Amino acid sequence: MASTKLYCFAQSGNAYKAALMLALTKSDWEPVFVDFFNGETRGDAYRATVNEMGEVPVLVEADEKLSQTGVILPYLAEQTGKFWPADAKARREVMRWIMFDNHKFTSYLATYRFLHAFAKSDPPVVAFLLARVKAAIAIVEKHLGTQPFIAGNEPTIADISMCGYLFYPKEEFGFDIAAENPNIAAWLDRIRALPGWVHPYELMPGHPLK
Amino acid sequence: MASTKLYCFAQSGNAYKAALMLALTKSDWEPVFVDFFNGETRGDAYRATVNEMGEVPVLVEADEKLSQTGVILPYLAEQTGKFWPADAKARREVMRWIMFDNHKFTSYLATYRFLHAFAKSDPPVVAFLLARVKAAIAIVEKHLGTQPFIAGNEPTIADISMCGYLFYPKEEFGFDIAAENPNIAAWLDRIRALPGWVHPYELMPGHPLK
Numbered sequence: 001m002a003s004t005k006l007y008c009f010a011q012s013g014n015a016y017k018a019a020l021m022l023a024l025t026k027s028d029w030e031p032v033f034v035d036f037f038n039g040e041t042r043g044d045a046y047r048a049t050v051n052e053m054g055e056v057p058v059l060v061e062a063d064e065k066l067s068q069t070g071v072i073l074p075y076l077a078e079q080t081g082k083f084w085p086a087d088a089k090a091r092r093e094v095m096r097w098i099m100f101d102n103h104k105f106t107s108y109l110a111t112y113r114f115l116h117a118f119a120k121s122d123p124p125v126v127a128f129l130l131a132r133v134k135a136a137i138a139i140v141e142k143h144l145g146t147q148p149f150i151a152g153n154e155p156t157i158a159d160i161s162m163c164g165y166l167f168y169p170k171e172e173f174g175f176d177i178a179a180e181n182p183n184i185a186a187w188l189d190r191i192r193a194l195p196g197w198v199h200p201y202e203l204m205p206g207h208p209l210k
Numbered sequence: 211m212a213s214t215k216l217y218c219f220a221q222s223g224n225a226y227k228a229a230l231m232l233a234l235t236k237s238d239w240e241p242v243f244v245d246f247f248n249g250e251t252r253g254d255a256y257r258a259t260v261n262e263m264g265e266v267p268v269l270v271e272a273d274e275k276l277s278q279t280g281v282i283l284p285y286l287a288e289q290t291g292k293f294w295p296a297d298a299k300a301r302r303e304v305m306r307w308i309m310f311d312n313h314k315f316t317s318y319l320a321t322y323r324f325l326h327a328f329a330k331s332d333p334p335v336v337a338f339l340l341a342r343v344k345a346a347i348a349i350v351e352k353h354l355g356t357q358p359f360i361a362g363n364e365p366t367i368a369d370i371s372m373c374g375y376l377f378y379p380k381e382e383f384g385f386d387i388a389a390e391n392p393n394i395a396a397w398l399d400r401i402r403a404l405p406g407w408v409h410p411y412e413l414m415p416g417h418p419l420k
Contacts, residue, residue: 053310053349064299068309070280071302089274092281099278100263103312128335139263 004029007050007058009036010207011118013110013165015057016200017069018076021160023203024196025080032060033205037118069164070098073157083157094151097158105140108132109165109173117172137181144183148190155194163191167199214239217260217268219246220417221328223320223375225267226410227279228286231370233413234406235290242270243415247328279374280308283367293367304361307368315350318342319375319383327382347391354393358400365404373401377409 006022008015008031022029034056040046041054051058051067059066059075066072074095077084085091101107112129115121140162143150150158166188170176178185191197201207216232218225218241232239244266250256251264261268261277269276269285276282284305287294295301322339325331350372353360360368376398380386388395401407411417 052353053314064302066302066306068306068313070309070313071306074305075302092274092276092285095284096276096278096281099280099312102309103278103280103317104263107313107317122334122338124332124334125338128332128338143262 002028002030003061005032005060006030007032007034007056007060008204009034009056010201010204011168012036012056012204013106013113013168013200014055014069015204016167017161017164018057018059018072019200019203020164020198021073021076021083021157023198024160024194025076025082026196027076027080031205035206069161070095070102073098073161077157083155083160085151085154085156090151094156094158097150098161100136100139101158101161101164104132105136105162106164108136113165113168113172116174137177137184141181141183144187148187150187155191159187159191163188167192168201212238212240213271215242215270216240217242217244217266217270218414219244219266220411220414221378222246222266222414223316223323223378223410224265224279225414226377227371227374228267228269228282229410229413230374230408231283231286231293231367233408234370234404235286235292236406237286237290241415245416279371280305280312283308283371287367293365293370295361295364295366300361304366304368307360308371310346310349311368311371311374314342315346315372316374318346323375323378323382326384347387347394351391351393354397358397360397365401369397369401373398377402378411 004022004027006015006018006029008019019031034040036056041056047054053067055067057067057069057072059072066075074084085094108129112126112133115126115129147153149155150162166177166184178188214232214237216225216228216239218229229241244250246266251266257264263277265277267277267279267282269282276285284294295304318339322336322343325336325339357363359365360372376387376394388398
């Protein structure tokens with residue numbers, strides 16, 4: 001039994017951020033399937049015993065129970081010494097993009113994808129979110145024209161955070177992010193080439209076609 | 211001339227988080243007004259010279275230019291030694307709530323308030339965001355039933371982050387968050403009682419009635 005457990009499910013790009021970090025650092029871990037689509041994260045039991053915030057992922061080790069990938073990723077980076085610059089100023093730049101990811105990039109993209117692909121509701125809401133998604137994507141596309149990875153020349157947890165939703169099939173978004181954004185496409189190829197990279201639908205349990 | 215400058219404007223609760231931290235720590239700082247409502251943050255000049263992410267706040271010191279309150283607040287906490295527990299595990303708990311704030315609490319509340327109070331558009335979008343706002347508020351209201359501050363018995367930068375939008379007039383939200391949530395109301399009273407606390411419309415430039 002692995003000493004590290006990750007509460008997750010295949011369709012969650014937020015869970016994928018933590019799972020991918022564990023995979024890329026060759027950590028000893030095992031997934032705990034969370035039945036999001038049947039309401040597990042919205043239930044009292046999950047909120048009382050796993051995460052009061054009602055979200056995945058949650059990382060559990062002997063004396064740690066952490067949620068929020070913006071906390072889990074720096075924690076794993078500290079533990080492993082990987083995907084994390086040594087310098088405090090460089091770490092602030094990494095964290096600045098992780099904050100942007102949580103605040104503007106993943107936040108709109110994940111909610112948009114959920115409504116578009118899984119909930120199929122509210123056309124004006126989907127259109128509103130799509131406009132926000134495209135504005136955030138444009139900032140990242142421009143930024144990646146200047147350097148190969150989000151925070152410079154080497155991959156960091158900022159890349160692992162920001163790519164969280166970008167390997168899912170384009171049908172789930174209704175448009176092709178990589179085809180429309182060549183700098184993002186080239187960056188995703190660089191991440192895909194990292195030793196130990198695995199697609200989210202292979203890495204986490206619960207995909208309906210598995 | 212103060213050595214620390216903060217790009218901000220009165221109506222931005224995100225800018226207020228940084229401004230309030232500067233006020234509570236009695237730092238030497240001065241505001242730089244950003245004309246958000248006339249499009250300054252969306253313009254090429256702002257994005258090229260101040261912040262490629264197109265947002266406030268931005269904190270500028272001699273050798274630092276930081277955006278994202280989730281980076282600015284820990285930076286100021288490190289500099290001043292205030293509102294920041296000594297222990298790494300306790301800091302992760304602080305950061306977990308700052309991430310939740312950026313990801314779910316402020317993110318929906320700020321966007322909802324902007325559409326409700328300033329843009330007056332898209333009723334289905336406003337209703338969608340309001341449902342998300344109320345779900346996030348319910349998590350915080352429940353959490354604050356167990357302890358006086360977000361991360362325990364003492365105020366931290368998690369409180370300063372999460373209160374960012376909650377001192378604005380209830381008319382800007384169309385409902386009374388404090389009246390509906392007694393634990394949040396009592397917590398806001400505790401923050402208001404901290405030495406050096408100032409209301410956002412007093413602390414930052416640009417309010418139309420000033």
